[in-house]
Amino acid sequence: MRINAINNNVYAGNKSQNTKKNPAFGAQVFFYKKIKDVISNEVVDITQGPLKELTDNIIPYLQRLEDDNLIITISGAQKKPGFFDIFKSKPDQGLKFDLGYFDAKKFYNKIMSDRELPKFLDPEFLKGLRRKDDALMETLTETVGVGKIYRPDKGETPKQYIAEVLPKLQEHLRIMPKLITEGRQDIKFDPQIQRFTHTGQIDASKRKPWNHYRGIEFDYPEIGFSDIKEVV
Numbered sequence: 143m144r145i146n147a148i149n150n151n152v153y154a155g156n157k158s159q160n161t162k163k164n165p166a167f168g169a170q171v172f173f174y175k176k177i178k179d180v181i182s183n184e185v186v187d188i189t190q191g192p193l194k195e196l197t198d199n200i201i202p203y204l205q206r207l208e209d210d211n212l213i214i215t216i217s218g219a220q221k222k223p224g225f226f227d228i229f230k231s232k233p234d235q236g237l238k239f240d241l242g243y244f245d246a247k248k249f250y251n252k253i254m255s256d257r258e259l260p261k262f263l264d265p266e267f268l269k270g271l272r273r274k275d276d277a278l279m280e281t282l283t284e285t286v287g288v289g290k291i292y293r294p295d296k297g298e299t300p301k302q303y304i305a306e307v308l309p310k311l312q313e314h315l316r317i318m319p320k321l322i323t324e325g326r327q328d329i330k331f332d333p334q335i336q337r338f339t340h341t342g343q344i345d346a347s348k349r350k351p352w353n354h355y356r357g358i359e360f361d362y363p364e365i366g367f368s369d370i371k372e373v374v
Contacts, residue, residue, distance in 0.1 A: 168206060177217045179220050179238075181358060182222050188217070197237065200237070204239075211249060214240070256319075271319070277340050278329065278338050281323050286318055287314075287353050288355060321352045322352055
């Protein structure tokens with residue numbers, strides 16, 4: 143099964159893999175060297191300058207995430223230009239991270255063993271997952287996005303960048319079952335058959351809401367679950 147960085151055809155670029163000497167217990171990390179950024183619609187190259195340094199620094203932290211089913215795809219991001227950006231010599235750029243799981247069954251078992259799941263997942267969706275409703279089970283192959291613009295021009299270091307973006311990434315992984323199941327137009331509960339079903343109301347030409355990047359396109363305060371620990 144192939145996991146795309148994002149589920150649309152905007153992406154185009156050379157993909158590389160950075161692996162550990164012993165990758166059996168850590169996350170698999172991939173990256174696109176040069177890619178057409180889905181946020182800005184501009185090509186962003188992470189093989190040179192500050193973005194290369196940042197990529198080289200953050201990959202070891204991502205590989206420490208002890209889940210050999212987890213796939214993290216890194217690519218360049220660029221902020222959409224605003225009025226005051228016309229005075230800048232270079233656009234604001236950073237990295238974005240698409241998070242997904244290779245084996246949906248293994249991911250499902252991980253979700254079902256999560257004791258804190260009822261704290262953030264809607265009860266009806268939790269029931270649907272426990273029933274293994276087909277429409278919900280198919281969402282387990284989705285990806286979610288996290289990212290951040292890098293500002294070395296304002297004194298930000300790779301370590302500071304990682305210290306800010308990594309907790310967001312961890313939280314997104316933590317609440318991923320909620321992000322990929324709730325608030326969708328294409329999945330609704332059918333009271334007649336007592337199961338979640340597909341409605342067919344999603345526009346395949348548009349980006350899916352859970353593929354928008356937290357930290358670049360939107361954000362929310364840290365959640366602070368008890369078992370989310372600082373890795374940096």
